[in-house]
Amino acid sequence: MLWRNIWRKFVNYFMFSMTGLCALVTVGVLFFILGYLVWNGGSSLSWAFLTHLPTPVGESGGGMANAIVGSGKLLLLASAFGIPIGFLGGVYLAEFGGRAFPFVVRYTADLLNGVPSIVMGIFAWTIVVLPMKHFSTLAGGLALGVMMIPIAVRSTEEALRTVPLVLREGALALGASKWKTIATVVVPAARKGIVTGIILDIARVAGETAPLLFTAFSNRFWSPGWNQPTASLPVMVYTYAISPYDDWHKQAWAAGLVLLTLVLVANVAARLFVSGRTAH
């Protein structure tokens, strides 16, 4: 009897420690990466880094302003393309689907999610870069946009499914049509989950490098419009990190730090926005 008690307490304590430890590791990894980036790249991070173009090989200094703007444009294009498709697809799955077709869509979305990002790059290269005969922001945005669809679909669907049936019934019972019910009650009730899912989606593709290598390519200068090759932060990190120059290595760390900071800021800002609108 006594031994059983001790054993039970031990198992209890052991499992508590293990889960707690793993939770700590999860948080720790992020802070470790952040700290490492600051440690290595912090010294290269300056106002000039954020506002200047890269300098020619051999000259020190310079910045990555074009890559920051380039990444912004790529993400804007990808979002404009991937979010509406993913969102509406998710609404369909959660609200309108029967049995067979949603199963196929869901399965396909999961497969699409599993497609290696480099393959997504080849896809965009084939359908945009080849016909246009040059690299462009458009091609890169498309590649990232396609990558956004599956997560947007699934996270929207999941968020909508958490809305209790009684809310839908409440709206329907007042003579709201199905679409009206979805637009005015279900989606607003699931707003938090949907926005969070989409932020994570954007954050995920923000760091994608492989699909950009032969779609957006890179650029040492500004890339006006949507038709030219463009620099982007992940590709800059890649190019600078494999270069033989010490100075560039430091800049690669700094670029990584900027990328991570932008993602974190966007994340926090969107969460604040969502919670601010709910508490009314």
Added chain:
Amino acid sequence: MATSDGGGAALAKQEIRPAQSLGGTVAADDVKMRVSGLDFYYGPKQTLFAVSLQVPTNRITALIGPSGCGKSTFLRTLNRMYETVPHARAEGEILLDNEDLLAMDPVTLRRRVGMVFQRPNPFPKSIFDNIAYGLRVNGSHGGAALREKVEKSLRRAALWEEVKDQLQKSAYALSGGQQQRLCIARALAVDPEVLLLDEPCSALDPIATAKIEELLFSLQDQCTLIIVTHNMQQAARVADFTGFFLLGKLIEYNKTEIVFKTPAQKETEDYITGRFG
């Protein structure tokens, strides 16, 4: 109701025929809803069998019976809310003012036949927006008319005095009983001809329940009320007419007093006296 044998004075002007067996005719004139031979299926499983009854205008009708007897399912055929369940279908005839309800457009129907659910289900919006919801989907664009209508609906649901200074607060800030009255006000805002209530007090404490019952009394001159309840005392307290369901069949339907005092069917008597349930 059910004060004494003479408590049906208000009903005296109506022709009350003696209870017939299953699905007996109750009131001859002034029938709001006329259900005949209603069968209901969830996929291959039949859950209602040849239900026939007539719901009198501007009266409170209660539907009682043990869990799973089909009373809620029956209620949900009256505004076609069952259609949210895949493979559910109703067969038979339901007339709303002599119009075939099963052939109507469900959106139009639900504007005429409102519903209040078992658990309060306010939308995650402000109190004002909750009440205004039905008016807005019906095409109201705000302004003084909308505000007036919201106030009137809250007054009808006896909630105005409690919430008039906090209309912009979230409806979730209200207590359970207040939320349920909010849901009633929300349903009343679109001026339904019939209001269906699906065990509206089952999640509430006795004081909140008493308030809702009081409210139902005050509504019956403007609206036909049909309430599903598994609380027999509640049926006896509020309803003019009572129907008893068992295993998907309407066993007995008559004036509440008769159902409770001199039931015609053995099953009704057994249920009412607590021999099963």
